[in-house]
Amino acid sequence: MSNALSQLVVLITGASSGIGAEIARQCAAKQMRVAITARDAARLTDMAAECRTLGATDVFIVAGDVGIEADCKRIVHATVDHFGQLDILINNAGLGASGKLEEISDLTIFDTLMRVNYLGSVWSTAHALPHLKKSRGRIVAISSLAGLTGVPKRTAYAATKHAMAGFFDSLRIELAGTGVSVTVIYPGFVFSEINQRALSPNGQPFGDHAYQRKVGETMETAECVRQIMRATERRDRDLVMTFRGKIGRILKLLSPRLVDSIARRVISKRQ
Numbered sequence: 495m496s497n498a499l500s501q502l503v504v505l506i507t508g509a510s511s512g513i514g515a516e517i518a519r520q521c522a523a524k525q526m527r528v529a530i531t532a533r534d535a536a537r538l539t540d541m542a543a544e545c546r547t548l549g550a551t552d553v554f555i556v557a558g559d560v561g562i563e564a565d566c567k568r569i570v571h572a573t574v575d576h577f578g579q580l581d582i583l584i585n586n587a588g589l590g591a592s593g594k595l596e597e598i599s600d601l602t603i604f605d606t607l608m609r610v611n612y613l614g615s616v617w618s619t620a621h622a623l624p625h626l627k628k629s630r631g632r633i634v635a636i637s638s639l640a641g642l643t644g645v646p647k648r649t650a651y652a653a654t655k656h657a658m659a660g661f662f663d664s665l666r667i668e669l670a671g672t673g674v675s676v677t678v679i680y681p682g683f684v685f686s687e688i689n690q691r692a693l694s695p696n697g698q699p700f701g702d703h704a705y706q707r708k709v710g711e712t713m714e715t716a717e718c719v720r721q722i723m724r725a726t727e728r729r730d731r732d733l734v735m736t737f738r739g740k741i742g743r744i745l746k747l748l749s750p751r752l753v754d755s756i757a758r759r760v761i762s763k764r765q
């Protein structure tokens with residue numbers, strides 16, 4: 495693959511673990527200039543050291559909570575102050591939740607997930623947009639297959655990912671002619687810490703017992719990110735991952751009930 499991304503400035507949210515950390519590694523290996531953000535500053539420091547070893551020419555750490563608009567603004571401004579430009583924003587920070595609606599005792603889960611997954615992406619994008627217009631840059635949003643279809647036990651999570659799809663698909667149309675591209679990514683199951691951090695029905699994280707087990711198709715993080723990098727480089731409109739995801743998108747138009755029953759079967763094997 496060519497290295498068309500070399501030297502570009504990328505801001506990655508949720509870069510302290512999982513998919514975001516691997517995006518930072520692969521951007522570093524492409525000699526990009528990398529800004530990494532998440533709440534855990536210590537893990538970001540470790541990530542920055544890894545990125546430098548892998549070849550990033552400049553790595554900038556800015557800790558913050560994307561569930562707070564002022565933090566999103568500060569993260570974007572600090573990045574632009576440091577590098578003097580912004581070419582790519584990757585809205586990756588996210589939080590999961592699992593449990594049937596009637597089992598959920600702490601309904602604040604719904605607003606927490608909406609703030610982190612949806613509003614965090616909206617706020618970061620809104621503050622980054624003037625800079626991305628100057629660079630004719632790229633916006634990337636990490637949604638989920640749960641952003642394309644309903645998933646049992648994932649009402650809170652699926653709603654945020656559908657909201658992201660609606661927001662970014664609309665924004666793409668608004669930005670036609672500006673040179674700024676919008677790429678929405680729909681991964682299936684990917685190895686990461688998402689299940690440990692996911693909120694249980696009482697509002698507490700599931701913790702270590704929820705380690706992502708190899709059930710059915712769970713994609714390696716590195717492969718998921720290779721696909722994200724390719725879509726970003728090509729400014730693809732969107733990327734639906736996995737065979738089941740691609741077929742499901744078409745099948746939903748023809749037989750939405752069949753897609754519902756597939757989603758029920760898939761989730762019954764997981765937490």
Ligand SMILES: NC(=O)c1ccc[n+]([C@@H]2O[C@H](COP(=O)([O-])OP(=O)(O)OC[C@H]3O[C@@H](n4cnc5c(N)ncnc54)[C@H](OP(=O)(O)O)[C@@H]3O)[C@@H](O)[C@H]2O)c1
Nearest residue numbers: 508510511512513532533534559560588638684686687688
């Ligand atoms: N893994 C999957 O199966 C899968 C499938 C489809 C889509 N996705 C999506 O992929 C993205 C990355 O998830 P992952 O699987 O890599 O999970 P992960 O390993 O749990 O990583 C989540 C990242 O988001 C950050 N984050 C969480 N809450 C935040 C907040 N309030 N402010 C700032 N950063 C925050 C975390 O850092 P701190 O805790 O340090 O803040 C961490 O770096 C998410 O949007 C997720 O929905 C994942």
